[in-house]
Amino acid sequence: MTCLTFTAIIITFFWLSLLLLTTTTDATKVSHDGRAITIDGQRRLIISGSIHYPRSTTKMWPDLIKKAKDGGIDAIETYVFWNAHEPFRRQYDFSGNLDLIRFIKTIQDHGLYAVLRIGPYVCAEWNYGGFPLWLHNMQGIDFLRTADTVYMNEMQNFTAMIVDMVKQEKLFASQGGPIILAQVENEYGNVMTSYGDAAKAYVDWCSRMADSLNIGVPWIMCQQGDAPQPMIDTCNGFYCDQFTPNNANSPKMWTENWTGWYKTWGGSDPMRTAEDLAYAAARFFQLGGTFQNYYMYHGGTNFGRTAGGPYITTTYDYDAPLNEYGNLNQPKYGHLKELHAILHSMEKLLTHGDVSHQDMGNSISVTVYKTSDESGCFLSNTNTTADAMVNFQGALYDVPAWSVSILPDCKNEAYNTAKVNTETWVMEKKANEAEHEPADLKWVWRPEIIDDTVIRGDGEKTASKLMDQKVVNDVSDYLWYMTSLNLDENDPIWSEDMRLRVNCTGQVLHAYVNGEYVGKQHAKFGIYNYVFEKKIQLKPGPNQITLLSATVGFQHYGAKFDVVANGVSGPVEIIGKKDNIRVIKDISSQKWSYKAGLTSIDRNNKLLEVDSSEWKAQELPTQRKMTWYKTTFKAPIGRDPVALDLEGLGKGHAWVNGMSIGRYWPSNIAKDSNCTDNKAACDYRGTYDNYKCVKCGKPSQRWYHVPRSFLVDGEMNELVLFEEFGGNPSMVNLQTVRVGRTCGSAYENKTMEISCQGRTITDVVFASFGDVRGRCGSFAKGACQEKNDALHIIKKECVGKEKCVIRADEGVFGSKDCQGLRKRLVAEAVC
Numbered sequence: 001m002t003c004l005t006f007t008a009i010i011i012t013f014f015w016l017s018l019l020l021l022t023t024t025t026d027a028t029k030v031s032h033d034g035r036a037i038t039i040d041g042q043r044r045l046i047i048s049g050s051i052h053y054p055r056s057t058t059k060m061w062p063d064l065i066k067k068a069k070d071g072g073i074d075a076i077e078t079y080v081f082w083n084a085h086e087p088f089r090r091q092y093d094f095s096g097n098l099d100l101i102r103f104i105k106t107i108q109d110h111g112l113y114a115v116l117r118i119g120p121y122v123c124a125e126w127n128y129g130g131f132p133l134w135l136h137n138m139q140g141i142d143f144l145r146t147a148d149t150v151y152m153n154e155m156q157n158f159t160a161m162i163v164d165m166v167k168q169e170k171l172f173a174s175q176g177g178p179i180i181l182a183q184v185e186n187e188y189g190n191v192m193t194s195y196g197d198a199a200k201a202y203v204d205w206c207s208r209m210a211d212s213l214n215i216g217v218p219w220i221m222c223q224q225g226d227a228p229q230p231m232i233d234t235c236n237g238f239y240c241d242q243f244t245p246n247n248a249n250s251p252k253m254w255t256e257n258w259t260g261w262y263k264t265w266g267g268s269d270p271m272r273t274a275e276d277l278a279y280a281a282a283r284f285f286q287l288g289g290t291f292q293n294y295y296m297y298h299g300g301t302n303f304g305r306t307a308g309g310p311y312i313t314t315t316y317d318y319d320a321p322l323n324e325y326g327n328l329n330q331p332k333y334g335h336l337k338e339l340h341a342i343l344h345s346m347e348k349l350l351t352h353g354d355v356s357h358q359d360m361g362n363s364i365s366v367t368v369y370k371t372s373d374e375s376g377c378f379l380s381n382t383n384t385t386a387d388a389m390v391n392f393q394g395a396l397y398d399v400p401a402w403s404v405s406i407l408p409d410c411k412n413e414a415y416n417t418a419k420v421n422t423e424t425w426v427m428e429k430k431a432n433e434a435e436h437e438p439a440d441l442k443w444v445w446r447p448e449i450i451d452d453t454v455i456r457g458d459g460e461k462t463a464s465k466l467m468d469q470k471v472v473n474d475v476s477d478y479l480w481y482m483t484s485l486n487l488d489e490n491d492p493i494w495s496e497d498m499r500l501r502v503n504c505t506g507q508v509l510h511a512y513v514n515g516e517y518v519g520k521q522h523a524k525f526g527i528y529n530y531v532f533e534k535k536i537q538l539k540p541g542p543n544q545i546t547l548l549s550a551t552v553g554f555q556h557y558g559a560k561f562d563v564v565a566n567g568v569s570g571p572v573e574i575i576g577k578k579d580n581i582r583v584i585k586d587i588s589s590q591k592w593s594y595k596a597g598l599t600s601i602d603r604n605n606k607l608l609e610v611d612s613s614e615w616k617a618q619e620l621p622t623q624r625k626m627t628w629y630k631t632t633f634k635a636p637i638g639r640d641p642v643a644l645d646l647e648g649l650g651k652g653h654a655w656v657n658g659m660s661i662g663r664y665w666p667s668n669i670a671k672d673s674n675c676t677d678n679k680a681a682c683d684y685r686g687t688y689d690n691y692k693c694v695k696c697g698k699p700s701q702r703w704y705h706v707p708r709s710f711l712v713d714g715e716m717n718e719l720v721l722f723e724e725f726g727g728n729p730s731m732v733n734l735q736t737v738r739v740g741r742t743c744g745s746a747y748e749n750k751t752m753e754i755s756c757q758g759r760t761i762t763d764v765v766f767a768s769f770g771d772v773r774g775r776c777g778s779f780a781k782g783a784c785q786e787k788n789d790a791l792h793i794i795k796k797e798c799v800g801k802e803k804c805v806i807r808a809d810e811g812v813f814g815s816k817d818c819q820g821l822r823k824r825l826v827a828e829a830v831c
């Protein structure tokens, strides 16, 4: 061996080992045992939060993810939205807020893990559950989500393509990326019995197909009690403490912890208290859970036509820890942040410790986690009304009803889910300081051109039957159904009293006869079929009958939801009445012609240019149907998020600088019998459901988020509205959303923080230390009170500052008449 070769070998060896070293150190090995997900062999306690990338903007992503990280979140979970990425078969869109790779890289840049729920059926209150409509319309397809070869081929094609894209960017943990888990299908277990034997074959196929994609990290299937190995079955729900996975080797994982609930048009505003959400999470970890995901951590906005339902609103706020605008939803955010810090501090114990449960009666139970060198305890009180003093290992602990106390050392209470030590922010909407709105908004208008449809009945295609809106129209919410009815006075239905009756499964129907508007009707949320019936005037000879059906999001959930009818399903009938006898003529199978969409919207719901001469400034109409309105405005000064107040309008769609901010429908008022005006007023105790704490009596949605990135500072911005029902734009205005008041709260010996999101505290209007009653906005001193002037102390400490922190210290405030009452320091400040 010569020296030269020897050196060459050494050098080669050096480079080779360097190469090996870089590839091996980058890769993370994700696996699991029956206790937890393991990362590089270590069991981990993982708290995850859902943020769906298309429900915000690329500009918002870094801030949302950073806030999630600061809130103690370890992983960001998202679905992948098939119909957004492949709107037309094999034509893909990953631009703007659909840039999935950029979203995952943003998560990676913040040092968080990612959970990729590919589905590609996603539910998610998303239009058609994420399925593209072309899939439904493919030749030879029967049902989606079952062992149907046409469907399975397409599903595999999309799933494999997403996996390939992600692999190419090395984003799976096995490649050094942030993705630790992936999901195939979604809550199929809830509906599978409706698909018969094919269902089991489909689940097995999903599992094999996913497994064959070799992603190097575990796959999960949520709500799938029979998930085949190696798929991990996981739980979704408001509570998952009682859940047991289907395999001893699968950890207890909660993939959807509903932080609140979604809102529907005509529905009320759902709220879930911070105390109850923290209770659900703490109970889950008390009873052996090690992976939990908040659905949603940031809900965001259903821009464009992405809302499903039917009837899901444009806002998808979800009462999540980060609100629709990206602001902290306090106290929920802060109260959970504290919980996360304590759970993380107990990671080793919760993932390795021996567990013992002790039932102490009257719904009190104690759980001890113990390793050779430490122990940690949970004291829970699941009684819905009775607070308890729990005598545990010689000490007394105050555990309120429906709460969990965590004692990381089994001695000191570090956290109780019902004792909130985080401030409550009351958000306010502020007028646009850049101009005097609404007076400064100069509107122009133009009618939607409808003569061709309502007078002439001109369509783009014809059929001798009524067609489903999914089949004809995937370009907008609107489909025109037009037919000509020839009548003579000898026709059996000819009479003084003739009516048009239409069976509908679309959400809204407008009817015209011979160019005259007959009326409209819409269904209520949860009711998919309704009958439209109105008196009409017909004439001898041809009569033009025109129906306009409008959808408000396609169904996204339920067994075989994909074939639920949408549109004028029929029959369409003319009813005549002679001598009190009704004669019915079914005109469903006449020749109908169809026209989809509106004149100036393209197939992606984008606005087309309209000649400026078509817009009129004179005689601005109000309460006029099918009307376009346009105005320009100056962007509100500053960086606070912007909301568009659409009070006064009926129903329609809004665009800012050509970008859709979604459907609007402020005339739809929330009617509900189970109302609580204020979240603080709603009792956190007892099992939560989506009817429990709701706000009613107002428009379901009056304000619409206009992302800052849609606006141009210092220049005029354009707002365009398509008003379908008729409304009055004179009250429309822009506002900014920010903290208006804050109410600090801290139990004895905890610290109270009040802050104004970067602005200064201008006044303190209430302060007390004792058993304070009421809630933020209406506090009152209790029977037990402070001795010293709390208001004075806090004013001195806080006014003029951005933030102040004060300990609820008996030594500072003093107290009288408290005999064992639970004391807290409370202050209400104005920003």
Ligand SMILES: *[C@@H]1O[C@H](CO)[C@@H](O)[C@H](O)[C@H]1NC(C)=O
Binding pocket: 090, 156, 157, 158, 160, 161, 164
């Ligand atoms: C998806 O189908 C197309 C043909 O329509 C094919 O070219 C492509 O390779 C398929 N992609 C995957 C990932 O299977």
Ligand SMILES: *[C@@H]1O[C@H](CO)[C@@H](O)[C@H](O)[C@H]1NC(C)=O
Binding pocket: 362, 363, 383, 384, 385, 386
């Ligand atoms: C809750 O506590 C009350 C009062 O102590 C008691 O009457 C009730 O039975 C308890 N409920 C449960 C489910 O333990």
Ligand SMILES: *[C@@H]1O[C@H](CO)[C@@H](O)[C@H](O)[C@H]1NC(C)=O
Binding pocket: 503, 529, 530, 531, 570, 571
């Ligand atoms: C029309 O709708 C009504 C109400 O949903 C229903 O009772 C009736 O059966 C429907 N008619 C047909 C022919 O579907």
Ligand SMILES: *[C@@H]1O[C@H](CO)[C@@H](O)[C@H](O)[C@H]1NC(C)=O
Binding pocket: 671, 672, 673, 674, 691, 692
């Ligand atoms: C009120 O709440 C109950 C359940 O608590 C629910 O069954 C009912 O439908 C709700 N009423 C309305 C109008 O939503």
Ligand SMILES: *[C@@H]1O[C@H](CO)[C@@H](O)[C@H](O)[C@H]1NC(C)=O
Binding pocket: 748, 749
């Ligand atoms: C607060 O701290 C004081 C002094 O350490 C102690 O005497 C008191 O019991 C504590 N109160 C509570 C509710 O923990």
Ligand SMILES: CC(=O)N[C@H]1CO[C@H](CO)[C@@H](O)[C@@H]1O
Binding pocket: 123, 124, 125, 187, 190, 236, 237, 256, 258, 262, 295, 557
């Ligand atoms: C079974 C069930 O209700 N699943 C729901 C879980 O929450 C998501 C998001 O709210 C819904 O899409 C599912 O329908």
